Amino acid sequence: xxxxxxxxxxxxxxxxxxxxxxxxxxxxxxxxxxxxxxxxxxxxxxxxxxxxxxxxxxxxxxxxxxxxxxxxxxxxxxxxxxxxxxxxxxxxxxxxxxxxxxxxxxxxxxxxxxxxxxxxxxxxxxxxxxxxxxxxxxxxxxxxxxxxxxxxxxxxxxxxxxxxxxxxxxxxxxxxxxxxxxxxxxxxxxxxxxxxxxxxxxxxxxxxxxxxxxxxxxxxxxxxxxxxxxxxxxxxxxxxxxxxxxxxxxxxxxxxxxxxxxx
Amino acid sequence: xxxxxxxxxxxxxxxxxxxxxxxxxxxxxxxxxxxxxxxxxxxxxxxxxxxxxxxxxxxxxxxxxxxxxxxxxxxxxxxxxxxxxxxxxxxxxxxxxxxxxxxxxxxxxxxxxxxxxxxxxxxxxxxxxxxxxxxxxxxxxxxxxxxxxxxxxxxxxxxxxxxxxxxxxxxxxxxxxxxxxxxxxxxxxxxxxxxxxxxxxxxxxxxxxxxxxxxxxxxxxxxxxxxxxxxxxxxxxxxxxxxxxxxxxxxxxxxxxxxxxxxxxxxxxxxxxxxxxxxxxxxxxxxxxxxxxxxxxxxxxxxxxxxxxxxxxxxxxxxxxxxxxxxxxxxxxxxxxxxxxxxxxxxxxxxxxxxxxxxxxxxxxxxxxxxx
Numbered sequence: 001x002x003x004x005x006x007x008x009x010x011x012x013x014x015x016x017x018x019x020x021x022x023x024x025x026x027x028x029x030x031x032x033x034x035x036x037x038x039x040x041x042x043x044x045x046x047x048x049x050x051x052x053x054x055x056x057x058x059x060x061x062x063x064x065x066x067x068x069x070x071x072x073x074x075x076x077x078x079x080x081x082x083x084x085x086x087x088x089x090x091x092x093x094x095x096x097x098x099x100x101x102x103x104x105x106x107x108x109x110x111x112x113x114x115x116x117x118x119x120x121x122x123x124x125x126x127x128x129x130x131x132x133x134x135x136x137x138x139x140x141x142x143x144x145x146x147x148x149x150x151x152x153x154x155x156x157x158x159x160x161x162x163x164x165x166x167x168x169x170x171x172x173x174x175x176x177x178x179x180x181x182x183x184x185x186x187x188x189x190x191x192x193x194x195x196x197x198x199x200x201x202x203x204x205x206x207x208x209x210x211x212x213x214x215x216x217x218x219x220x221x222x223x224x225x226x227x228x229x230x231x232x233x234x235x236x237x238x239x240x241x242x243x244x245x246x247x248x249x250x251x252x253x254x255x256x257x258x259x260x261x262x263x
Numbered sequence: 264x265x266x267x268x269x270x271x272x273x274x275x276x277x278x279x280x281x282x283x284x285x286x287x288x289x290x291x292x293x294x295x296x297x298x299x300x301x302x303x304x305x306x307x308x309x310x311x312x313x314x315x316x317x318x319x320x321x322x323x324x325x326x327x328x329x330x331x332x333x334x335x336x337x338x339x340x341x342x343x344x345x346x347x348x349x350x351x352x353x354x355x356x357x358x359x360x361x362x363x364x365x366x367x368x369x370x371x372x373x374x375x376x377x378x379x380x381x382x383x384x385x386x387x388x389x390x391x392x393x394x395x396x397x398x399x400x401x402x403x404x405x406x407x408x409x410x411x412x413x414x415x416x417x418x419x420x421x422x423x424x425x426x427x428x429x430x431x432x433x434x435x436x437x438x439x440x441x442x443x444x445x446x447x448x449x450x451x452x453x454x455x456x457x458x459x460x461x462x463x464x465x466x467x468x469x470x471x472x473x474x475x476x477x478x479x480x481x482x483x484x485x486x487x488x489x490x491x492x493x494x495x496x497x498x499x500x501x502x503x504x505x506x507x508x509x510x511x512x513x514x515x516x517x518x519x520x521x522x523x524x525x526x527x528x529x530x531x532x533x534x535x536x537x538x539x540x541x542x543x544x545x546x547x548x549x550x551x552x553x554x555x556x557x558x559x560x561x562x563x564x565x566x567x568x569x570x571x572x573x574x575x576x577x578x579x580x581x582x583x584x585x586x587x588x589x590x591x592x593x594x595x596x597x598x599x600x601x602x603x604x605x606x607x608x609x610x611x612x613x614x615x616x617x618x619x620x621x622x623x624x625x626x627x628x629x630x631x632x633x634x635x
Contacts, residue, residue, distance in 0.1 A: 064269055094363060096363075096365055097362075097365070100365055129365065130365025130366065131364075133365070134365055137365070137367045138367070
C-alpha cells in the first residue's frame with residue numbers, strides 16, 4: 001500500500017509549493033509519486049509540468065467526455081503522475097460533490113493512486129464541507145501533515161485543522177513550518193507541534209527562489225536543484241518517506257494559542 | 264479523445280434510481296431499509312413496499328442536517344431499527360441530499376457495529392437510467408456476500424438489456440412522451456372475442472416485470488378461459504416468463520405462485536420463456552419460438568412489457584398489448600401494435616400479494632364472454 005498523505009493548512013500558506021517540491025524531491029530519489037490537486041483552482045501540479053495547465057476531471061465531465069486514464073493522469077517531472085480534480089466556477093454548483101465524484105471516477109479508471117509509492121492530496125485551505133474530506137473518509141489518506149507559519153492566524157487555522165482531524169480520528173504525522181519571517185518563528189511552531197502531541201518536521205525558510213521558479217513553471221528541485229532551499233525540501237521529503245508514527249492531535253485552546261505566538 | 268455521443272434530454276419524469284434500489288433490497292429479502300435523507304423522499308414507494316413486508320424508515324434530514332451533516336441521525340436511527348425490528352438484514356440507502364453533502368453511510372455502520380449484514384447503497388436519483396440504482400444495490404449485496412458473483416453478472420447483463428429496451432421503444436425513447444390512457448377496454452375485448460369466435464389462431468404471451476405478473480397473468484388467464492369457453496382452446500398457445508429456477512429469492516417465489524395458480528385454474532403453459540426478472544430478454548426467446556413454430560398465427564396478446572418483444576416475427580399478426588405505463592402507449596402504437604390497453608395503477612395492487620389479482624381488462628373480457 002502506498003503512503004497516502006494530505007497536506008493541510010491555511011489558504012495561501014504554501015501547500016501547493018510544498019506539495020510539488022516534496023513530490024519532485026521524492027521522484028528524484030526514485031520513488032513513484034502521484035499528486036492529486038483537490039483545489040478548484042487546479043494549480044497543484046503546474047510546477048511539475050513546466051507551467052502547463054492540464055485538463056481537470058471536472059472540466060471533462062462537464063463536457064460529457066468518455067473519460068479515460070490518459071485524459072486525466074499526466075506525467076510530470078521525473079514521471080510524477082499529476083491529476084487535477086478542478087471544480088465549478090466560484091459561486092456555482094457544488095465543488096464538494098465534485099471531489100466525491102472525481103475521486104470515485106479516478107479510482108475506477110486509474111491505478112494512479114494504488115500503483116505508486118506516494119500519493120499527495122493537495123487539499124484546499126478551507127475544508128468547507130463534507131466533500132472536501134472525501135479522500136480521508138473514503139480511506140484514501142493515511143497520513144496528514146499541517147503546514148503553518150509562526151503567525152497567529154495560520155496557527156489558528158492549523159489548530160482548527162487539528163480539531164477536525166481529531167474528530168475524524170485521523171492521525172497527524174507532523175507539522176511543517178513555512179516561514180514568513182516572523183520573529184522566533186521556528187521556536188513558536190516547534191512548541192505548537194509539541195503541545196498538540198506532534199513534532200516539527202521541517203523549517204522551510206522564506207526564499208524568493210521558490211516564487212521565481214514557480215513563475216517560470218518549475219519547482220526549485222527541478223530549476224535550482226543545488227540551492228539551499230532545494231536541500232530543505234529534500235530533507236522534508238526524506239522525513240515524509242521514512243516510516244513515521246502519527247498521533248491524533250490534541251488541539252489547544254485559543255488562550256494558549258495567543259500566548260504561544262508571543263514567545 | 265472519444266467524445267460520448269450526447270444523450271438527448273428527456274423531459275418527462277421517469278423512475279428513480281433510489282426507488283429501484285429499494286425494490287432490489289426487497290427482492291434480496293431485506294427486513295428494514297433506512298433511507299438517509301429528507302422525510303418525504305420516496306414516500307410513495309416506501310409506503311408501498313411496506314405492503315410487501317419490508318419496513319422503510321427515514322433519518323428525516325432537515326435544513327440543519329443538510330448544513331451540519333446527518334451522521335448522528337443515521338447512527339440513532341440504525342440503533343433504533345435494530346432494537347425495534349430485530350432485523351436479520353438491514354439496508355441503508357442514500358438520497359440526493361445526503362449524497363451531495365458527502366455523507367458516508369459506512370461510518371455509521373462502523374460506529375454501531377450491528378451483528379447482522381447491512382447493505383449500504385450510496386445512490387441518488389440523478390442517474391439517467393434508473394437501473395443504476397439496482398446495480399449499485401447489487402454491488403453492495405455482492406460485497407457483503409449476499410449474492411454470488413455469477414448472479415451479480417447475470418443481473419447486470421439483464422439490466423443492461425432492460426435499459427436498451429427502454430431506449431429503443433420505451434420510456435427513454437423520446438424527448439417527451441405524452442401520457443395516454445390507451446384504447447377502450449370494451450372495444451379491444453370485443454375485437455379479441457370476434458377473432459376467437461372466428462377460430463383464429465392466437466399467441467397468449469405473458470412477459471411481465473417481477474411482481475406485476477400477479478395482475479398481468481390475470482389477462483392471459485382470461486384469454487385462455489374465454490377461448491376454452493368458446494371451444495377454441497386449442498387455437499391458443501400460452502407462453503410466460505415464469506421460470507422459477509432463476510433470479511433473486513422473491514422473484515423465484517412469485518413465479519412459482521403464479522405458475523401453480525394458473526395450472527390450478529386450468530391454464531396450460533406451452534412455453535416458459537424465462538424468469539420474472541428476464542423480461543428484457545425473454546421476448547427474444549418468445550420471438551425464436553414463434554418463428555420456429557407459429558409464424559403464421561393470426562393474433563397475439565402480449566401483457567407486461569410488450570415492447571421487449573422484437574417486432575420482426577409478429578409484425579403480420581394483429582397485436583393486442585397490455586401495459587401499465589401510460590407513457591408506453593405512443594411507443595407501442597409507433598411499433599405497430601394495433602390495440603394498446605393500459606392497466607392504470609397496476610403495480611401498487613401487486614404488492615404484498617401471493618395470488619393472481621383481477622385486472623380490468625381480464626374482467627371486461629370475462630364479462631363480455633358471458634354473452635358471447
